[in-house]
Amino acid sequence: MARPQCDSTHAPFEVLLQQLLQLHTQRCRCRRRRRFVLLGVFVLLLLLFITLLQIFMPARPGPDTYWQQEFIGSVNNASIRNHVFCLTKEPHVAGTPEDFATAEYVFQRFQDYGLSAHYTDYDVLLSYPLHRSLILSAPTKEPLVLSLKEKPVEGDVYSSNPKVMPTFHGFSPSGNVSAEVVYANYGRLEDFQKLENLGINVKDAIVIARYGLIYRGDIVENAALAGAVAVVIYSDPQDYAANYTQGVYPYGRWLPPSGTQRGSVYKGLGDPLTPGWPSTPDAERISLTDPETMLPTIPSLPISAEDALPILASLSGPTSPAEWHGALDLPQYRVGRGPGALNFSFSANQTVTQIRNVIATIKGAEEPDRYIILGNHRDAWVFGAVDPHSGTASLLEVAQRLGELVVKGWQPRRSIVLCSWDAEEYGVVGSTEWVGQNIDLLGINAVAYLNLDACVIGPGFSAGVSPQLDGLLQEVTKQVKDPDSVDDTVFEAWIASGKGSAPLIGRLGGGLTDFAAFLQHAGVPALDLEFGDDNPMYHSVYDNFNWVEKFGDPLFHCHVAVTRLLGLLAMRLSSDAVLPLDYITYATELQSYAMQVQTQLAQCKAPSVSVNPLISAISSMKEAAIQIKQQAKQPQGSLSPSAVLRRRFVNDRLLQAERAFLDDKGLTGIGQSWYRHLVYGPVRENVYGTYGTTTFPGIQTALAQALAESNEHDNDAKRRQWAAVQHEIWRVARVVERSALVLQGSLT
Structure with a gap:
């Protein structure tokens, strides 16, 4: 069969259709281009808006x-x-x-x-006052019963509260003594040495001292070592009332004349009857007379400046050194002994x-x-x-x-x-x-x-x-x-x-x-x-x-x-994910302490004593501190088990590094093994004369004892004392090295 032929009469219509399709396609492309342009403009405006917000609006905190x-x-x-x-x-x-x-x-x-x-x-064990009495007698005057009371002040209902416990020293033993009085300034060892140099005998006397530079318990202990039978401690207006030049309470911020500083005279920390273990109800307790309690051996009382004035006025003897003079209304401070005397009576309930x-x-x-x-x-x-x-x-x-x-x-x-x-x-x-x-x-x-x-x-x-x-x-x-x-x-x-x-x-x-x-x-x-x-x-x-x-x-x-x-x-x-503990600062400070010890040794010409072991240990600690700080800076955001464990390992070392400064034998140089930290700690006032913190307390105590022996003629004793200084340097070096190993975090 013959294939049909196309009708030539349709050709103009097809051409028109193709032209219309081309026109539609061009219009669609234009619309798409316009959309893209508008979208681009919108995105640019949005980005500009966000940028302006970041510039002019405060950032939201994390x-x-x-x-x-x-x-x-x-x-x-x-x-x-x-x-x-x-x-x-x-x-x-x-x-x-x-x-x-x-x-x-x-x-x-x-x-x-x-x-x-x-x-x-x-x-x-605590203590409470039962009876207090202080009577001053002088050869030419009638006996004076001292007040031992803080006076109520105008506009202050608190100062007249009848429930206020009488002024006393916590843990002072009971005692009744009568004796002449000796003035001992702040009651430091050096003050008692000055009295000895002045020819003043403190034995069997009652000491009056002022608060200020050392712990009251040290004042009482120093007086006992000098042979005193009791102590009274007062607040001199030079130390607590700005010399009475700026107004006392209630008209100014300073202590009134009858103001009295209570406080403990116990030399230890914690319950005296359970030294080294907790005082639970069924705990072992030592005897009250056991020396390990570290309780004072002579009685003491706090008194006011008002009560101290007639006591100090009753003393004769040498004029005290100029630096011993306070701000009481006295022409001069004399040290005694006597002729003023005190009848001292105190009883306490220790329970x-x-x-x-x-x-x-x-x-x-x-x-x-x-x-x-x-x-x-x-x-x-x-x-x-x-x-x-x-x-x-x-x-x-x-x-x-x-x-x-x-x-x-x-x-x-x-x-x-x-x-x-x-x-x-x-x-x-x-x-x-x-x-x-x-x-x-x-x-x-x-x-x-x-x-x-x-x-x-x-x-x-x-x-x-x-x-x-x-x-x-x-x-x-x-x-x-x-x-x-x-x-x-x-x-x-x-x-x-x-x-x-x-x-x-x-x-x-x-x-x-x-x-x-x-x-x-x-x-x-x-x-x-x-x-x-x-x-x-x-x-x-x-x-x-x-x-x-x-x-x-x-x-x-x-x-x-x-x-x-x-x-x-x-x-x-x-x-904080990583503990904010910086041991670089610690090591740097230890370096400065070691240099101070080195200077002290050079000044006193210590024979055969070297600080090099300590300097070397501190250098190791500083290297380890730098290393762990770099590890702590690594990304910490990951919650994967391995990341959490790595962070915990860093934190464990930061947490434990301070523990390494402890020594179980403690500060044996001051007879207090309870204090185990060999870098920072107290130094027994009787040896070194400080109230607060001392760095390398064991070294400083040994050094003070060696210097005290330097004037002795026993060469063997001198050698033993300087050997003790070297031993204390080695002890500190060892704990510093231990801290370095903890920070390093790997076995030797």
């Missing part, structure tokens, strides 16, 4: 910064003020019903803030008494077995508005505000433990017993201990810090506004208060408050915060709410600042 800012903004001075007011309504010496009432107050607040809280009780710590916890989400510990003591000799409740109020405010953050969704990586200690005033008892009972867990898990005590006395920030915490503290002080500046941060005001471009950072080790057991015995890095300097109302009836509101911190802004600092430190230590 999660950690956000929570820190939330905490800073939440701290409330009215809340803190209320805590101070409530806690200081009544006197509350440790072991009394009023003291247990403060424990209940703290416990209830912890629970109110959503924290898990509990009590930990101990049975410890085993229950005390109560209050412990609360914010559990960590990822590492609940790691502890950031915050602490402050709660007992007071009277009302304790500054010492300790400026710290208690701040601790409670931190608890409340962190509890609120938890409700809002914040979770610390590690656990935060908040501790309210009891019986600190008697000898750091509550915290020492708790550390002793928990020493093994703390050794494994405690990251740091952050302490508050009398943390607000007035303006001006200061801190005592373990060196690896220096950097963290400086970072945190840059986040908090200084309470006494318009624009400055705490960090800026801190620098301005000193000299140079870096803040003046103190060190810990004197063992005078609750950080002692953590740092000195357990090897936990520690920190202690404070605003203000010397407290003129220290341990007197005038350390009360009225004084704080009039003179200490009227608007409670310093309380707010220290609370913010404490909370931020706790948040960083509990939440």
Whole structure:
């Protein structure tokens, strides 16, 4: 069949159809091009908008910064003020019903803030006054019965509270003696040596000394070593009342003439009857007469400047050295002996008494077995508005505000433990017993201990810090506004208060408050915060709410600042993926200490004593510190099991490095093996003459003893003393080398 042929009449229509199709295609292409152009313009405008937002809008903080800012903004001075007011309504010496009432107050607040809280009780030796009498007699005058009372002052209801316990020294033994009086300045060893040089015999005398430069327990011990039978200690207006030139309370911030400083004269830490083990109800207890209790052997009493004046006026003998003169209304200070004499009578009730710590916890989400510990003591000799409740109020405010953050969704990586200690005033008892009972867990898990005590006395920030915490503290002080500046941060005001471009950072080790057991015995890095300097109302009836509101911190802004600092430190230590502990700073500081020892040895021309072992060990530690800091900088965001384990390994070494500075034999040179830290610690005043912290205390004690022997003619004794100095250098070198190995993290 033939194939059909196309009709030629359709050709014009096909051409028209093709033209229409071409036109439609061109229009579609134009529309697509317009869409692409419009889309491109939109994308460019969007990018421009985002760029402008980044330039002109503040960046949204990261999660950690956000929570820190939330905490800073939440701290409330009215809340803190209320805590101070409530806690200081009544006197509350440790072991009394009023003291247990403060424990209940703290416990209830912890629970109110959503924290898990509990009590930990101990049975410890405490002492209370039963009878006190001091009668001054002089050849030409009638006997004078001294007041031994602090006088009520105008407008201060606290100073007339009938529940105030009479002034006394904690753990002073009872005694009744009559003897002539000798004035011994601050009661230092050098002061008693000066009396001996003046030909003044202290044996069987009653010593009068003034508070100020050394611990009151050292004054009593030094007097006992010199042969005295009793001691009275007073607060000279030169040291506590600005020479009576600026007004005394209630018209000024300074101690009134009748103000009296109470305090313990116990030389140890913790319960005297359970040295080295916790004082649980069924614990072993040694005899009260056992020398290991470290209790004083002669009685003592604190007295006021008002009562000291007639005593010192009754003395004759040589005029005291010019530097011994205080600001009492006397033409001159004479040392005695006599002719003024005192009839001294004191009796005390020394009894085993229950005390109560209050412990609360914010559990960590990822590492609940790691502890950031915050602490402050709660007992007071009277009302304790500054010492300790400026710290208690701040601790409670931190608890409340962190509890609120938890409700809002914040979770610390590690656990935060908040501790309210009891019986600190008697000898750091509550915290020492708790550390002793928990020493093994703390050794494994405690990251740091952050302490508050009398943390607000007035303006001006200061801190005592373990060196690896220096950097963290400086970072945190840059986040908090200084309470006494318009624009400055705490960090800026801190620098301005000193000299140079870096803040003046103190060190810990004197063992005078609750950080002692953590740092000195357990090897936990520690920190202690404070605003203000010397407290003129220290341990007197005038350390009360009225004084704080009039003179200490009227608007409670310093309380707010220290609370913010404490909370931020706790948040960083509990939440940073890698612990913010810098051991390069530590090693650098140890290098400067070693150079000081080397200079001391050169100055005294020590025979055959070398500091080289210590310098070499510190060099190893610094290398290891640099190495671990580099490891800590590696990316930490990964949640893989291997990454988490690597981070934990770094943190374990940072946590344990401080423990390596402990030696089980302790500071044997001062007879106190309880103090195990060989880098920072107290030095026995009888040997070296310091009140606070000394670096390399074992070396310094041995060096002081060697210098004391340098004038002796026994060459064998001299050689033994210098050999002891070398031994102490080796001991410190060994613990520093151990710390280096911990940071290094590999077996030899």
